[in-house]
Amino acid sequence: MGAVAATDWPGAARRSNVERSRTVHDTAMTSRPLDRASPRPETIAMMIYKVLRSPEWQQFQDQGQTAGAPVDLADGYIHFSTAEMLAGTLEKHFAGEDGLWLLSCDPAPMGEALRWEPSRGGLLFPHLYRALRLDEVASARALPRVARGLDLGNIEKT
Secondary structure, X not given: OOOOOHHHOOHHHHOOOOOOOOEHHHOOOXXXXXXXXXXXXXXXXXXXEEEEEXXXXXXXXXXXXXXXXXXXXXXXXXXXXXXXXXXXXXHHHOOOOOOEEEEEEOOHHHHHXXXXXXXXXXXXXXXXXXXXXXXXXXXXXXXXXXXOEEOOOOOOOO
């Protein structure tokens, strides 16, 4: 399914894929599929998350910006996850890896360069169509491995 503009609420799920392209300002900032009712973005405060490997995080800090990991470069945008999507992202793309870093970012300053697009299971994932700047990272922390996998700690789920 595609995205919908806030002005088309709530019947937007019936619109064409072209009409469904959306940005952070005109989307429901949630990981739920489109066929479920979602609050307007103005009512939701949330963070989005980027996982980087230690060398990628170090390079990002050294350069002050990043075009992302190899998968981001190949796809032409930086992949982010919401808190609800994060465990699935780690399992699918980072299983068994050590030396991972979790970056928390506020999506609002990213403006129209951040688009919410359908991906895994029809969920809307945040994709950034420009370099991520270091000043857009609210926090960064290592993801230590524990007996059950990676320790995500306390992340906000909306």
